[in-house]
Amino acid sequence: MAPNSTIHGQRGSMLMIAIVIIVVFSLLAAVLVKLQGLSSQSSIYQVTNQRALLAAESGIQYGLYQLLRNNSGCESGVDKIDGFNLNLSGEGPGLGSCSVELSCEALYPKTGTPNYMQLTSKAECGRGFQDSDDNPLVTRELEVELRR
Incomplete structure (x- = not known):
């Protein structure tokens, strides 16, 4: 009777081991899902960061084009450049979630002549892309500083 009582004493132990294994694997799966979500957010941030940089560079290029095309300084082109908002929104995927603000300032060296200009481009990208708050x-x- 001793061997039979040992078998009855071990009933349900495999069920407990199976439940522990299921719980451990469930926790492992939850951690992997969370890591995947963090990786996705990191990728979104990197893409948005690159778009903002490209939009700011586009603003600088546009401002330089306006200054050099008109062969003028900030004073004569202030209505064209200073506080100018370059709207890059649209239906396309490129810089559609970006906006750029340009400003131009005349820098005066010791001689007092406005030969130096500073062109500033501030780009914002992100919110509103694909209608997601994420x-x-x-x-x-x-x-950019330039000399005439």
Whole structure:
């Protein structure tokens, strides 16, 4: 009777081991899902960051084009450049979630002549892309100094 009582004493132990294994694997799966979500957010941030940089560079290029095309300084082109908002929104996927603000400032060296200018481009990208609040708002600002 001793062997039979040992078998009855071990009943249900395999069920407990199976439940523990299921719980451990469930926790492992939950951690993997969370890591995948963090990786996805990181990718979204990197793409938005690059878009903001490209939008700011586009603003600088547009401002330089306006200054050099008109062969003028900030004073004569202030209505064209200073505080100018370059709207890059649209239906396309490129820089559709970005906006750029340009400003131009005349820098005066010791001689007092306005030969130096500083062009600033501030780009914001993010919110509103694909109608999702998960996208971060990224701001990039670039400055270029030029001499005439």
